Amino acid sequence: METILQTTNLSRQFGKKMAVNNVNMTIHKGDIYGFIGKNGAGKTTFMRLVLGTAFPSKGEIKLFDGEPFDKARRKIGSLIEAPGLYKNCTAYENLKQFSLIYGGTDAEIKEILFLVGLAxxxxxxxxxxxLGMRQRLGIAIALLGNPEFLVLDEPVNGLDPAGMKEVRDLILKLNHEKNITILISSHLLDELSKIVTRYGIINDGMLIEEVTAAELNERCQHKLIFTVDDVQKTAAIFAETIPAEQIRIAGNQVILSSHLEEAAELNKRLVQQDVAVNSFWVHAEGLEQYFMKRIGG
Structure with a gap:
């Protein structure tokens, strides 16, 4: 699998503050990588280091499996914070101006405008x-030069629900139809959860966890938990009707990842077979709860 971005102990220090602290991140081709962190956690500084608009205090950045930076960075498009637009120009005129820097024919400009819904x-x-149209125009500018990797810093920040959906749909379209790998930062976790394939959680400059969307969904799913006096017997009773892979023992608890709607009936079966049930309840941890636990919130 091709690696688009790999950082090793990447750090950036401002005075006594470590804005980015020994970050080891890996992004594979095809990823939509959701970069999660509070304001001031180091997301934007990290992105600037990757783009070469800021310089690391130490550490290593490898792009496109180690291509030279002058070649690799020509394959990257970016939108960091608010797009810098010519406000007195049309969408086409904006792209025409920026094409002098990034390249792009009239035909390519028209194709990009159609792609982002501004034709x-x-x-x-x-x-x-x-605001949503301006964000999409900013992404359109980032697409000049046919990049293989997009770096988007808070592209849905401040948008209304309709604007968020427009940008979200565009990101999925670029990833699925154009095969563009995307690094996107946000603190709007619900929005990220609708599009990303992998997450990186950053706090105080440190990348504290990387996790796939599938792994996170598994960790955040609803669970039915029974606290009992005999976990082995309980698990055996449940296994009569529930697949073994959906039953887990942890200490004096038996945890089910399915059959939540049958909690009362399952409890009745245990009692009938002389298992002492101290308690049972449904546990649900959402993405925000998971995130807050990881950053100590």
């Missing part, structure tokens, strides 16, 4: 665009 804005100036 029909005509003579409307960017200064009169909605």
């Amino acid at each position: 029909d804005t005509g003579n409307k100036k960017a200064g009169k665009f909605s």
Whole structure:
């Protein structure tokens, strides 16, 4: 599997503060990598280090399996914080201006505008665009030069639900149809959970965990927990009707990942077979709870 980005002990220090502290991140081709952290956690600084607009105090950055930076960074498009637009120019005119830097023919510009849903804005100036339209125009500019890797810093921040959906749908389209790998930061966890394939959680400059979306869904799913006097007997009773892989023993508890709607009936079966049930309940940990636990919130 091709590695698009790999950092080793990447650090950036400002005075006594470690804005990025020994970060070891890996992003594979095809990922939509959700970069989660509070404001000030180090997300933007890390992205600037990757893009070469800030320089590391120590550590290593490897792009596209080790291609030279001058070649590799030409394959990256980025939108860091608010897009810098020409407010008195149309969407087409904005892309035309930026194409002088990043490249792009008229045909490519029109294709990008169609891709981001701005092909029909005509003579409307960017200064009169909605926030969602401006974000999509910023992403359009990042797509000049046909990048293979997009770095997006808080692209849905401040948007209304409709604007969020527009940007979310665009990101999925770029990933699925154009095979663009994406690093996207946000503190809007619910929005990220709808699109990302892998997560990285950063706190006080340190990357404290990388986890796939599937792993996180497994950890955050609802569970039915029984506290009993005999876990082996309880597990055997449950195994009569529940697949073994959905039954787990932890200490004096038996945990089920399914059959939550049958809690009362399962409890009745245990009591009938002389298992002392001290308690049973449904445990649900959402993404926000998981995140807050990881950062000590």
